[in-house]
Amino acid sequence: MQFQLTDELIEQVELFIEQENDKELKKFLDEFHYADIAEILDELNLEQAMYVIKLLDSETTSDILMELDEDNREKVLKNLSAKEIAEEVEELDTDDAADIIAELSESRQKDVIAQIIDDEHRAEITELLAYDEDTAGGLMAKELVKVYETWTVAGCMRRIRGQAKEVTRVHSIYVVNKEEKLIGRLSLKDLIVAKSDQKISEIVKVNVDYVNVNEKVEEVGRIMAKYDLEAIPVIQSDDNKILLGRITIDDIVDVLKEEAEKDYQMAAGITGDVEADDSILELTRARLPWLFLGLLGGIGAFLIMEGFEGLFTGEAVVLFFFTPLIAAMAGNVGVQSSAIIVQGLANDDVRGSVNSRLIKEMLLAALNGTILAIFLFLFVWAVKGEMLVAFAISVSLVAVIVIAGLIGTFVPLFLNKRGIDPAIATGPFITTSNDILGILLYFLIAKSILGI
Amino acid sequence: MQFQLTDELIEQVELFIEQENDKELKKFLDEFHYADIAEILDELNLEQAMYVIKLLDSETTSDILMELDEDNREKVLKNLSAKEIAEEVEELDTDDAADIIAELSESRQKDVIAQIIDDEHRAEITELLAYDEDTAGGLMAKELVKVYETWTVAGCMRRIRGQAKEVTRVHSIYVVNKEEKLIGRLSLKDLIVAKSDQKISEIVKVNVDYVNVNEKVEEVGRIMAKYDLEAIPVIQSDDNKILLGRITIDDIVDVLKEEAEKDYQMAAGITGDVEADDSILELTRARLPWLFLGLLGGIGAFLIMEGFEGLFTGEAVVLFFFTPLIAAMAGNVGVQSSAIIVQGLANDDVRGSVNSRLIKEMLLAALNGTILAIFLFLFVWAVKGEMLVAFAISVSLVAVIVIAGLIGTFVPLFLNKRGIDPAIATGPFITTSNDILGILLYFLIAKSILGI
Incomplete structure (x- = not known):
């Protein structure tokens, strides 16, 4: 089941493109994970990559975009209209959406944001764009499952069914009071194990780790690695503790890898994020x-x-x-x-x-x-x-x-x-x-x- | 809420130990996460550290043990009897338990294993000890939530309530057939969203990533980072696909960090895992x-x-x-x-x-x-x-x-x-x-x- 990027595989894709055999190409690529398709696209020339992107649906291509090499993504984005980018962005979680938009020039950013149809998504992305990319705010996503302390377990389960559809992974359920202040957390497991007429305030775990929205990402990574956290809520300030978003461990894995690579390159006398395959x-x-x-x-x-x-x-x-x-x-x-x-x-x-x-x-x-x-x-x-x-x-x-x-x-x-x-x-x-x-x-x- | 290891804090702990003020010391330490207590113990001398370990209950000390500096852990383990180590190990997940035992001499390993009361736990740890520590087998835990494809959603929920109590985090529910062959996976979310009379085989996601038990840990890390996985099931062989265990992302974070540090040290002309605080x-x-x-x-x-x-x-x-x-x-x-x-x-x-x-x-x-x-x-x-x-x-x-x-x-x-x-x-x-x-x-x- 392991994916291997071979010359034969790339030649096969190039052949389908040349023949404009859309049906077979789509069937062929559907077998692969989006991260693998991104690796394939990284090996194609821009024209070929654009062909594939126009062919696949935006649910897949938005994920592929996130996984492309930065240089290649830049080129692809240049070849997409503001409306097309908005369509991709619409499919992404807010954190990834903001990352993509942040890579555009300022005037294009405005054009793309204006084309986002979902009002809430647009507002959330705009909020995220305001944070420095080296801080917790620049890394967090707005998608999270949030319940109020006054709810019952049964009511909670009902509403979570609605919220959870929009959240790829439910790590923790965050409990807030009516002022949106973070009170504690729950796991889905806790909820399943609890009796359905219990109040959330009875079963909430009040000892919850969190980070300030202005915390440096290195520090967020250190905290999550130290305490073995898979997600951490982000709050507006230590005073009001208003829940703003959450950071998941997969983003931190990327941060840790990048940090380590940067330090390693620096020690070797190389600046900038270069790879063996760069020009x-x-x-x-x-x-x-x-x-x-x-x-x-x-x-x-x-x-x-x-x-x-x-x-x-x-x-x-x-x-x-x-x-x-x-x-x-x-x-x-x-x-x-x-x-x-x-x-x-x-x-x-x-x-x-x-x-x-x-x-x-x-x-x-x-x-x-x-x-x-x-x-x-x-x-x-x-x-x-x-x-x-x-x-x-x-x-x-x-x-x-x-x-x-x-x-x-x-x-x-x-x-x-x-x-x-x-x-x-x-x-x-x-x-x-x-x-x-x-x-x-x-x-x-x-x-x-x-x-x- | 951020923990800061200060000289005052350590002096406070040392004072409590000197005064043998167990009640206040326990109350004081109860405020901290076990990873923080481990940091405190790393600063104490062995006698003081042993005092704290004997004082706290084994649920906490087992976690603390895992977080201690390797050198300090070795010293602490030397000062514990086989029975005491077995008690600590009893509290740990199988992967951590096996890691602790693997650090002991061969004759002590046998003594400790013989003292583990829970038969299943003992058998699982013994199994894990047989794998090379650089492979998926050496990293995986036996704790996982497993359901059979023939079960219904309702029956599944009932049984998961039992299994989940033993599993710290439910990332995925793994679906197997009656030969224990991995068929696919489910998330808790899928289960909550499904109708209660549906069969598991109807809602299972058959596209599941997995790794072979002999896969190198670096490769496991690469796969999990690439596909943004938070847990991955481990199978016995590509032929029989028998589900053996699972690896979670927090273990991979540690592996990635260690790898990066090793490479960095190697580039700087330093061998072995040394830290600034070593002798x-x-x-x-x-x-x-x-x-x-x-x-x-x-x-x-x-x-x-x-x-x-x-x-x-x-x-x-x-x-x-x-x-x-x-x-x-x-x-x-x-x-x-x-x-x-x-x-x-x-x-x-x-x-x-x-x-x-x-x-x-x-x-x-x-x-x-x-x-x-x-x-x-x-x-x-x-x-x-x-x-x-x-x-x-x-x-x-x-x-x-x-x-x-x-x-x-x-x-x-x-x-x-x-x-x-x-x-x-x-x-x-x-x-x-x-x-x-x-x-x-x-x-x-x-x-x-x-x-x-």
């Missing part, structure tokens, strides 16, 4: 700036080494041969320590003062550095036979590792305090600055030890 | 091996440069000052290209042949390399005034970048084909080998261009 130009745009930063760092290293050109005589020449080693070690240590801090911050388990972190990293780096330096000392002494040179290089290595570790620890903590994404620190940024600083430190220390 | 010794064990690899790489670079010592005269001396630049660029390009491949592989969207990937990366690297080389050429020419040297360095840079890009692309693809986690490639492994190879290539090319 060379898009990939260049994502990669070249960081490489350029590395180039500048290398030029910095060159200038420092040139400044020490005077050492270029006798035994000290060997110092120059160890600069790649010093630079590499400074870079590695820096990335290690900043990665641990970045991950700790993401999981919200970096507690205690900055100073205690720095002291710990200093001890750790000194320990690691000393072990590595002893090895390096023995190697250089054995190979070059000059103990003082070996000593100078090894002592510098320890110093460079300690400083790199401290910078790697400090920079993400500092960025985080300033409200900047600390993951930036792990990329070529830390490596490059540590490279330069490491080489400078190395020559300064070695020079003073050798007394030249 | 210096644990962190050293996770970091030092990779640093040592970097040290060996640096020694390799030293040996290469020493081999070219003859160039150390006249204009060519400047070549040595650019080795950190060359090494840094080789490392950065290699990490960038392998990170993109690793991420593509994880998302299952690296299609097409290895050759086409390599050709694309070659073009990309050549483009990036040329842009960077032109800049470097102008810089060296302007600063040093020697066009041929500037030319030699720049041409080498392009070659180094192209080779680094190819290696970065090839290695993860190769590892993946061999069934090895490609994420290994992104760490210091790629950087170090690219450093050495880059420097070697650089001197070889520069030497031949300069004709020295």
Whole structure:
């Protein structure tokens, strides 16, 4: 039953399109899940993709649209009229509908919204569009099952039958008072197990998790993952607790994946959301700036080494041969320590003062550095036979590792305090600055030890 | 309502423990979610944590156990008798119960299992322990709501009331035939909306996603994320489709998070699952091996440069000052290209042949390399005034970048084909080998261009 995107499959679809064999094409695609059809469309050219979209009914195509690659969706939307987009949007839950519309230009947004027939749907989408996409409000949907605390279980079941038809998945039933304030929650299970003449207020669970509409999505994700929640209600403010919407775990899965991918790419020196299948130009745009930063760092290293050109005589020449080693070690240590801090911050388990972190990293780096330096000392002494040179290089290595570790620890903590994404620190940024600083430190220390 | 782990809070708990004020301590902790209590216990020493665990009832402590840091859980379990662990396990769902037991030594596992009173629970846990923890079987729970296709909606509702009490969350109701073969699914909503005298076989949705018990957890996660599933049934084999258990999305969220963290740490040159709060010794064990690899790489670079010592005269001396630049660029390009491949592989969207990937990366690297080389050429020419040297360095840079890009692309693809986690490639492994190879290539090319 597993879907496999094969070349044969795509060729088959392309053939149906070429032959304009609508009946067979529809029958063929009906076998697949919309997420699979989206994968197929991602492989077709725009004209072919549009052909398929015009062919299938809007219930399916709206779901397909949500699953398309962002670039492809943009192209498809450009080829649809405002009325056609409104028809797609009409089929979607409010959160997905708002996401689609948010991707359009402002003037098109107005055109599309004006074409939405269902008044309530239009009003709800307009409300959602007002929230920042990085907040709970930008992620929530208006669809939820809501009951009043004064209802009975039987009355509740009757009305839920009506509400539930519009809600894809009933995770929780939210209980509100007549001011729409969130009082608690119920599961469908609770309702089924309860007696039909009981009042909702008797069986409601008042211990309900919720998030504020302005809460950052990362924090919403952390809360839902920590408490194993499958849906969380969103309230207007901590004072009035008015129920505005709900966020479901599948949206959070997407957020967590995106976050992780972004951090990973940042650590690798890639910006923007690129994929292996993007064009060379898009990939260049994502990669070249960081490489350029590395180039500048290398030029910095060159200038420092040139400044020490005077050492270029006798035994000290060997110092120059160890600069790649010093630079590499400074870079590695820096990335290690900043990665641990970045991950700790993401999981919200970096507690205690900055100073205690720095002291710990200093001890750790000194320990690691000393072990590595002893090895390096023995190697250089054995190979070059000059103990003082070996000593100078090894002592510098320890110093460079300690400083790199401290910078790697400090920079993400500092960025985080300033409200900047600390993951930036792990990329070529830390490596490059540590490279330069490491080489400078190395020559300064070695020079003073050798007394030249 | 947001929980904040503060020093005051921990001091309060410590004070209650010191005073042996059980009543107040219990009242104080009852306010918190078990995940929060676990966070508090993680900050206490073992003796204090044991005090709290002995105080609270096993319904709460079993959940707390699941949320503790692995190291702390191990210590706590060591301090509990087999009978006490069995009592905790009795309260847990089968999947969590099996996870806890799997962490014990083999002889203790037997002792604990023997002490489980509920026969069915014991049999189910024993079954789950037999599956590999990286497979669907290792992740699934036996708790699920199952109905037979021949039942009526009314009969179904009656029996579900019984089954549902044992299932924390009813995501889907699975429909089986009398051979226990998975036929389809239903939602509680479908059941509520249906007429009470309808047969289940009339309203069952036969298009049900499922996974094989031997499927890898990463693949299960990918499927659930792609199709937005909140639970997926697990079957014994594709032939008999016998329903064995179900996996819920909250377990997958944990898997996805762990995967992402592992990849991220691997890219940063950290092995093992370490956190910022781990001991210096644990962190050293996770970091030092990779640093040592970097040290060996640096020694390799030293040996290469020493081999070219003859160039150390006249204009060519400047070549040595650019080795950190060359090494840094080789490392950065290699990490960038392998990170993109690793991420593509994880998302299952690296299609097409290895050759086409390599050709694309070659073009990309050549483009990036040329842009960077032109800049470097102008810089060296302007600063040093020697066009041929500037030319030699720049041409080498392009070659180094192209080779680094190819290696970065090839290695993860190769590892993946061999069934090895490609994420290994992104760490210091790629950087170090690219450093050495880059420097070697650089001197070889520069030497031949300069004709020295």
